[in-house]
Amino acid sequence: xxxxxxxxxxxxxxxxxxxxxxxxxxxxxxxxxxxxxxxxxxxxxxxxxxxxxxxxxxxxxxxxxxxxxxxxxxxxxxxxxxxxxxxxxxxxxxxxxxxxxxxxxxxxxxxxxxxxxxxxxxxxxxxxxxxxxxxxxxxxxxxxxxxxxxxxxxxxxxxxxxxxxxxxxxxxxxxxxxxxxxxxxxxxxxxxxxxxxxxxxxxxxxxxxxxxxxxxxxxxxxxxxxxxxxxxxxxxxxxxxxxxxxxxxxxxxxxxxxxxxxxxxxxxxxxxxxxxxxxxxxxxxxxxxxxxxxxxxxxxxxxxxxxxxxxxxxxxxxxxxxxxxxxxxxxxxxxxxxxxxxxxxxxxxxxxxxxxxxxxxxxxxxxxxxxxxxxxxxxxxxxxx
Ligand SMILES: [Zn+2]
Numbered sequence: 001x002x003x004x005x006x007x008x009x010x011x012x013x014x015x016x017x018x019x020x021x022x023x024x025x026x027x028x029x030x031x032x033x034x035x036x037x038x039x040x041x042x043x044x045x046x047x048x049x050x051x052x053x054x055x056x057x058x059x060x061x062x063x064x065x066x067x068x069x070x071x072x073x074x075x076x077x078x079x080x081x082x083x084x085x086x087x088x089x090x091x092x093x094x095x096x097x098x099x100x101x102x103x104x105x106x107x108x109x110x111x112x113x114x115x116x117x118x119x120x121x122x123x124x125x126x127x128x129x130x131x132x133x134x135x136x137x138x139x140x141x142x143x144x145x146x147x148x149x150x151x152x153x154x155x156x157x158x159x160x161x162x163x164x165x166x167x168x169x170x171x172x173x174x175x176x177x178x179x180x181x182x183x184x185x186x187x188x189x190x191x192x193x194x195x196x197x198x199x200x201x202x203x204x205x206x207x208x209x210x211x212x213x214x215x216x217x218x219x220x221x222x223x224x225x226x227x228x229x230x231x232x233x234x235x236x237x238x239x240x241x242x243x244x245x246x247x248x249x250x251x252x253x254x255x256x257x258x259x260x261x262x263x264x265x266x267x268x269x270x271x272x273x274x275x276x277x278x279x280x281x282x283x284x285x286x287x288x289x290x291x292x293x294x295x296x297x298x299x300x301x302x303x304x305x306x307x308x309x310x311x312x313x314x315x316x317x318x319x320x321x322x323x324x325x326x327x328x329x330x331x332x333x334x335x336x337x338x339x340x341x342x343x344x345x346x347x348x349x350x351x352x353x354x355x356x357x358x359x360x361x362x363x364x365x366x367x368x369x370x371x372x373x374x375x376x377x378x379x380x381x382x383x384x385x
Pocket of ligand 1: 318319320321322323332333334335336337
C-alpha cells in the first residue's frame with residue numbers, strides 16, 4: 001500500500017454517521033522499537049480495546065463483532081502486509097461498516113493509541129500537519145511552467161501556465177507600459193506576459209496556502225529572467241534554485257528539491273539550537289534538559305520544542321490528564337489518578353507540545369544539543385527561576 005499523505009481531506013472533512021471508525025496510532029520508529037515491540041504494543045492495545053468494548057460500550061453484539069473484525073484487520077495488516085521504512089508513526093483509519101481504510105506513514109513520533117469513535121480521531125494528525133512546512137517548486141520553461149508542492153516528503157504536481165494561453169496582444173496601461181517596455185529589452189512581449197501571468201499564478205497558489213517556501217527550477221538564464229518578475233513577497237520566501245529540464249521525471253525534481261529543503265531545515269535547526277543555548281537559556285527564555293522541558297510543557301510555555309530524534313527517557317504519566325513527571329508520586333497532582341510508568345515519555349512530550357500548538361523540531365545530529373541534555377525548548381514567556 002502506498003503512502004496516502006496527500007489524501008487527508010477525506011479524513012479531515014469527515015462527517016460523522018452511525019458508523020464507528022477505529023483510529024490507530026502506532027509508534028514504529030526504528031530508533032526506539034523493534035518490530036516485535038510494536039507488534040506486541042499493538043496486540044495489547046487491541047486486547048484493551050476489546051475489553052472496553054465488551055464491558056463498557058453497551059453496543060449490541062453485531063456492532064461489537066464489526067469492531068472486533070476491524071481490529072483483526074488492522075492486526076493482520078500491521079503484522080503481514082506492512083513494511084516499515086523511515087516513518088516514525090503508522091496511522092490507520094478503518095471503518096467498521098464501510099470500506100474506509102486509510103494508512104498514513106508519519107515522520108514524527110506520536111503516542112501509540114487506539115480510539116473507537118463515530119469519527120476519525122484527528123487531533124494529533126491536525127497538530128502534526130500544522131507543524132510541517134510546505135514547499136513549492138516552480139519549474140519554468142519558455143513554453144510552460146509547472147508548480148510542484150512538496151509536503152511531508154511527498155510531491156504533487158500542478159499546472160502553472162502555458163505560454164500558448166497568454167493573450168497575443170497585451171494592453172499595457174500607458175504609464176506602466178512605458179516602464180515595462182524598458183525592462184523588456186531582448187525578451188519578447190509574449191514571454192514577458194508569460195512571466196507576469198506566472199507570477200500571478202504562483203502568488204495565488206501561495207495565497208491559497210499551498211506553500212510556505214519557494215524553490216525555483218529551470219534553465220539558469222530563464223530563472224534569472226523570471227526572478228525580476230517575482231513578487232517581492234515571494235522573493236523573500238525563496239530558499240534556493242536548481243537547474244532542471246522541464247521534461248524531467250518527478251522523482252528527480254523531488255530529489256533535487258529535497259536536498260535544498262534539508263539544507264534549509266538543518267540550517268534552521270542549528271540556528272535555533274545555537275540561539276537557545278547561547279542566548280535564550282541564559283536570559284530565561286529557554287530551557288535545556290528533560291526536567292525543565294517537562295516543567296515548561298506543563299506550564300503551556302513551549303514555543304519550540306527541540307529534541308534528538310533518538311532520545312528516549314523513562315518517566316511517569318497520568319493516563320487521564322497527560323501530566324508528566326520524572327519522579328514517581330502517589331497520585332497525579334491535577335486529577336488524583338494513579339500515574340503509570342513509561343519506558344519512554346518522549347513521545348508523550350512531543351504529542352503534548354504539538355497539541356499545545358508548539359513548533360516541534362526533531363534533530364538528527366547536534367553535538368551541542370547532545371551535551372545540553374538532548375532536549376530543550378524555546379519558551380513563550382520568561383521562565384521565573
Ligand atoms: Zn492527571
